[in-house]
Amino acid sequence: MWKLLWKILKTGTLTESPVRTQEETGRGPFRHSASIRHVDAGSCNGCELELWALENPVTSLSSRGFSFVASPRHADILLVTGPVSCHMKEALETTHQAMPAPKRVLAVGDCAISGGVFRGSYATHDGLSSILPPDVSVPGCPPPPEAIAEGVLRAFGSPPPPS
Amino acid sequence: MEADSSPFFSPETGFDRLHGGIPHTVLVTESPDRYLAQARLLSNDGARLLTLWSDSLPAIRAAILLREGLVLLSLSLPKDAASFPSLSSVFPTAVRFERTIHDLFGLIPDGLTDLRPWIDHGLWSHPPLSPSPFPPKRLAQEEDYPFVRVRGEGVHEIPVGPVHAGIIEPGHFRFSVVGEKVLRLETRMGYTHKGIARLFRGRSLPEAARLASRISGDSAVASSLAFSKAIEEALDIEISEGVRFVRALLLERERVANHLADLGALGNDAGLAVALSLYHPLREAMHRINLSLFGHRLLFDSVVPGGVSTGLSEAMIETLLRENERLQAEVTLLERIYADHGGLQDRFQNTGILSPETAGRLGIGGVAGRASGQGWDLRIDHREDPVHRFAPALALDHVGDVASRVRIRFFEIFESLRLTHALLTSFPGPDICATIPDPPAPREGTGLVEGFRGEVLGWVRILPGKILGEAHIADGSSLLWHALEASVPGNLVADFPLINKSFNPSYSASDL
Ligand code: SF4
Numbered sequence: 001m002w003k004l005l006w007k008i009l010k011t012g013t014l015t016e017s018p019v020r021t022q023e024e025t026g027r028g029p030f031r032h033s034a035s036i037r038h039v040d041a042g043s044c045n046g047c048e049l050e051l052w053a054l055e056n057p058v059t060s061l062s063s064r065g066f067s068f069v070a071s072p073r074h075a076d077i078l079l080v081t082g083p084v085s086c087h088m089k090e091a092l093e094t095t096h097q098a099m100p101a102p103k104r105v106l107a108v109g110d111c112a113i114s115g116g117v118f119r120g121s122y123a124t125h126d127g128l129s130s131i132l133p134p135d136v137s138v139p140g141c142p143p144p145p146e147a148i149a150e151g152v153l154r155a156f157g158s159p160p161p162p163s
Numbered sequence: 164m165e166a167d168s169s170p171f172f173s174p175e176t177g178f179d180r181l182h183g184g185i186p187h188t189v190l191v192t193e194s195p196d197r198y199l200a201q202a203r204l205l206s207n208d209g210a211r212l213l214t215l216w217s218d219s220l221p222a223i224r225a226a227i228l229l230r231e232g233l234v235l236l237s238l239s240l241p242k243d244a245a246s247f248p249s250l251s252s253v254f255p256t257a258v259r260f261e262r263t264i265h266d267l268f269g270l271i272p273d274g275l276t277d278l279r280p281w282i283d284h285g286l287w288s289h290p291p292l293s294p295s296p297f298p299p300k301r302l303a304q305e306e307d308y309p310f311v312r313v314r315g316e317g318v319h320e321i322p323v324g325p326v327h328a329g330i331i332e333p334g335h336f337r338f339s340v341v342g343e344k345v346l347r348l349e350t351r352m353g354y355t356h357k358g359i360a361r362l363f364r365g366r367s368l369p370e371a372a373r374l375a376s377r378i379s380g381d382s383a384v385a386s387s388l389a390f391s392k393a394i395e396e397a398l399d400i401e402i403s404e405g406v407r408f409v410r411a412l413l414l415e416r417e418r419v420a421n422h423l424a425d426l427g428a429l430g431n432d433a434g435l436a437v438a439l440s441l442y443h444p445l446r447e448a449m450h451r452i453n454l455s456l457f458g459h460r461l462l463f464d465s466v467v468p469g470g471v472s473t474g475l476s477e478a479m480i481e482t483l484l485r486e487n488e489r490l491q492a493e494v495t496l497l498e499r500i501y502a503d504h505g506g507l508q509d510r511f512q513n514t515g516i517l518s519p520e521t522a523g524r525l526g527i528g529g530v531a532g533r534a535s536g537q538g539w540d541l542r543i544d545h546r547e548d549p550v551h552r553f554a555p556a557l558a559l560d561h562v563g564d565v566a567s568r569v570r571i572r573f574f575e576i577f578e579s580l581r582l583t584h585a586l587l588t589s590f591p592g593p594d595i596c597a598t599i600p601d602p603p604a605p606r607e608g609t610g611l612v613e614g615f616r617g618e619v620l621g622w623v624r625i626l627p628g629k630i631l632g633e634a635h636i637a638d639g640s641s642l643l644w645h646a647l648e649a650s651v652p653g654n655l656v657a658d659f660p661l662i663n664k665s666f667n668p669s670y671s672a673s674d675l
Pocket of ligand 1: 042043044045046047081082083108109110111112116117140141142377380
């Protein structure tokens with residue numbers, strides 16, 4: 001137990017300040033909190049590894065006011081990875097329907113944007129655009145955590161979709 | 164014609180191929196009886212079934228691993244074949260592979276009683292990979308997937324997934340429980356099926372290599388290495404010593420990074436939330452070094468057919484040696500913290516036991532197998548250069564609970580760090596990539612690699628013009644669902660995430 005406490009004390013704060021502050025992106029600082037529901041729509045799990053990295057103390061997305069939640073009923077942002085496999089389409093749409101409005105859809109990774117390396121398969125929809133057009137897209141295979149964090153900020157700041 | 168049903172290979176007669184240091188042989192037959200007899204003989208010799216698939220020739224192929232080497236058993240079928248013999252009576256894990264073949268090709272596994280769809284979720288009008296324009300008649304499908312029901316007083320079912328509570332891949336778990344206790348777990352996968360087999364067909368080599376790197380993001384190095392080795396065997400390409408060193412190094416880096424993440428997640432799932440904050444920064448630091456030295460945080464596309472995408476310079480070796488030293492010190496401390504933490508050990512011990520007997524019967528290898536007394540490790544069993552020069556040690560445990568799988572991971576991290584150090588300090592210099600020749604006729608090849616989960620198999624058929632005819636890549640994930648189903652009953656529902664994490668199968672690699 002002492003070793004653990006000693007290690008915690010010695011480690012200190014690892015969190016880095018964001019590479020680009022919100023001011024630089026042209027918006028005021030984010031002073032609220034928002035909840036994210038992640039759905040893996042058939043990814044290779046590379047994007048998930050970078051989502052995990054968002055939660056590590058170095059990127060620490062939660063210290064910027066964002067948290068991943070289990071229930072879509074609590075979520076403001078639907079974060080989607082993977083090319084939208086045909087077998088995940090229904091679960092993805094159901095999750096989106098279960099979220100309260102206003103809500104945003106964030107496509108993370110080349111797959112979610114356009115199918116990536118899996119484009120053209122009989123088993124996928126080549127990304128979100130024909131299923132749930134994303135409000136914000138973060139390209140990359142997988143995108144680095146900092147880019148995803150910025151995408152999350154943009155998703156929250158983007159104008160609501162016309163209803 | 165009277166079909167010859169005698170097996171035609173035994174390990175004593177010898178393996179005829181040795182590419183990349185792992186002996187193997189390819190057995191082709193047209194006789195279903197011989198196919199079965201051969202599989203039975205190998206199984207009696209203690210062989211394990213790694214994967215089983217069909218290509219569009221059509222031919223059924225079983226990758227069977229013996230202590231001495233790999234046997235690729237191939238049954239050629241006539242073009243209008245409607246069925247093939249099931250190996251389920253020989254290898255219990257053949258069932259889902261054969262159900263997958265049934266779903267994708269419409270071929271019926273003779274002798275298999277469980278013909279429920281596996282990869283097919285009822286969206287296809289005909290089997291998507293069926294070569295014939297008039298696909299064989301499909302067996303009737305039920306609307307809802309018929310899970311096996313457990314009956315009795317107080318038994319109820321908990322359906323979980325495909326969308327789970329955390330950041331995790333999609334799949335469905337059906338628990339039959341009494342109170343808090345799990346009586347039975349049945350998995351239902353296929354949600355991440357991306358049609359990889361079809362996607363490989365007709366791709367140029369570089370494009371196919373990119374796809375191979377993305378079969379399972381956490382095993383990018385192992386998958387691309389298995390794929391590249393298969394190409395290199397097919398085309399008979401010699402790999403330089405320098406390239407072999409860099410590849411071995413990348414493979415160990417992937418192992419360490421994944422084991423660190425798993426250990427952190429296991430601590431977190433067992434209630435020690437600070438574990439994530441202790442382990443994940445170490446992994447993050449590795450990712451950053453990967454990016455600056457090898458061009459990708461997760462090492463995607465770092466191994467390519469014929470070579471590696473980045474060589475090693477003096478300066479890089481220095482950076483990696485410094486990192487090695489740091490990791491050694493940090494993980495030593497973290498291991499002691501885990502070992503001393505009574506609450507944590509209490510959650511780990513006796514949870515999710517996979518008995519050595521069951522692990523042997525299912526043919527489980529890799530981390531999960533070694534935690535349950537199955538001493539298989541390609542790096543140790545075969546004299547593969549350059550790793551064998553440094554005498555890798557086998558991690559082995561016999562309890563088979565979560566605590567065993569944690570111990571195995573720690574052991575392997577230290578061993579990988581030692582190997583990495585040895586590889587770096589004896590790096591022989593220039594790593595020259597080989598050029599890829601254009602085959603005049605179709606060629607086939609196989610590659611086998613010890614990835615962080617276990618064996619990863621790559622198989623290819625390459626066509627003139629350096630176009631991929633067909634490919635199959637499999638890690639042990641499909642087998643791990645069987646291991647998970649065997650070890651969860653008797654545990655509390657609440658322990659399931661912990662047990663699942665301790666096996667850590669890749670949904671993407673098993674759905675393909
Ligand atoms: S974008 Fe890349 S890392 Fe993400 S799921 Fe697709 S292939 Fe994997």
